[in-house]
Amino acid sequence: DRNLVQVVKTFSERFLKKAGEETIATQNGTDLIVSGDGFWQTRGFQSRHGAAAILSCNTVPKVLDLEICNKTCNICARSIMKSNPAKYDSIIKSHQCEKNYDKSSGTMESAAILKMFKRSVSNIDWCGYLKSARDGTSYDHTSHAMPRPVLDAIKPVFESLCSSKSLARVVNASSQNANESFHSLVWLMSPKHKASSGITFEIACCLAIIIFYEGYFAIGDVFNAMCGYQGYYTDQAMIHFDNSRLHTESKESNRKKRKQTGHVLLQNNRKEEDSEIIDDIDQTNDDDDDGDPTDKATSEDNDTNPVAEGFDTTSDSDEPATEDNNTTSSDDQSLDDDDYGYYNANDKRKWIEEE
DSSP states (O other): OOOOOOOHHHHHHHHHHHHHHHHHHHSSSSSSOOOEEEEESSSSSSSEEEEEEEEEEEESOOOEEEEESOOTTTTTTTTTHHHHHHHHHHHHSSSOOOOOSSGGGGGGHHHHHHHHHHHHHHHHHHHHHHHHHHTTOOOOOOOOOOSHHHHHHHHHHHHHOHHHHHHHHHSOOOOSSHHHHHHHHHHHOOOSSSSHHHHHHHHHHHHHHHHHHHGGGGGHHEEEEEOOOOOOHHHHHHHHHHHHHHHHHHHEEEEEEEHHHHHHHHHHHHHHHHHHHHHHHHHHHHHHHHHHHHHHHHHHHHOGGGGGGTTTOOOGGGGHHHHHHHHHHHHHHHHHHHOOOOOOTTTTOOOOOOO
């Protein structure tokens, strides 16, 4: 394990340096925008081993730095301390202790990120907290940039709209998705449901850096350094792993593109339907304004109809009909005189039409 961790650390540091140079060239300076996140070897905040990684926020994120925190050392905790104290003392003097952290597991993330920033930032005059930590003075975190009444009026609205903790971790609309992807590689080699030593966890972190940067095929250099050669089937296996990973990422990317394209097409169809409905409504309103031609013709006929002006249009041929009407009305009057009303079943009289 000792030889393996030394070889893996050598190659991982090489890739970290290369990633830093590429990120500086991409962002045109050393003031880099990065994302930091911590992870633990086991679930919960009682893990004996934890780490934090800083990744660049480029189009293709790269791991820039890694810090591992160990609360225990397997060699120091061996039972030989009681059975053979002399041998234990010689081992303690010759071995390199893994333990480098003695606080709670929950604070590993912040402590590791702070340590990485301290060794990466040369000028800390811009940060009041870091200057206070360097000088050993207290730092006032209370902001006095605006009057207290204004702050009291704005603060409740601000707290209701967003969380200050989550926004403090986001710069330039970046995310920690790349960090979580890197963590998944570590947990693939060092599962969280199985306890392991600090060396095993460190080997998993270093191998994850190599794979995250150049894929599984880059592990062949580790085999060459340790075994002196790299077999054919090892190469084929690494190529298969890389192709499977690229195929999975390509499927996920295509799925997102299809979903986004379908969403855009749906929006365009809705806009077209809305525009058609608006055009139909406008056309209906125009037709109502123009009016019905048959209504116009009817109104013109009514204007030329002499009945509307009170003229008598009775012709000579209509006179018999007028007499018949008079006869009918007289008969109806006789019925009224006999109190038969409009209809009576007992009325046996027959209608005799006059010639």
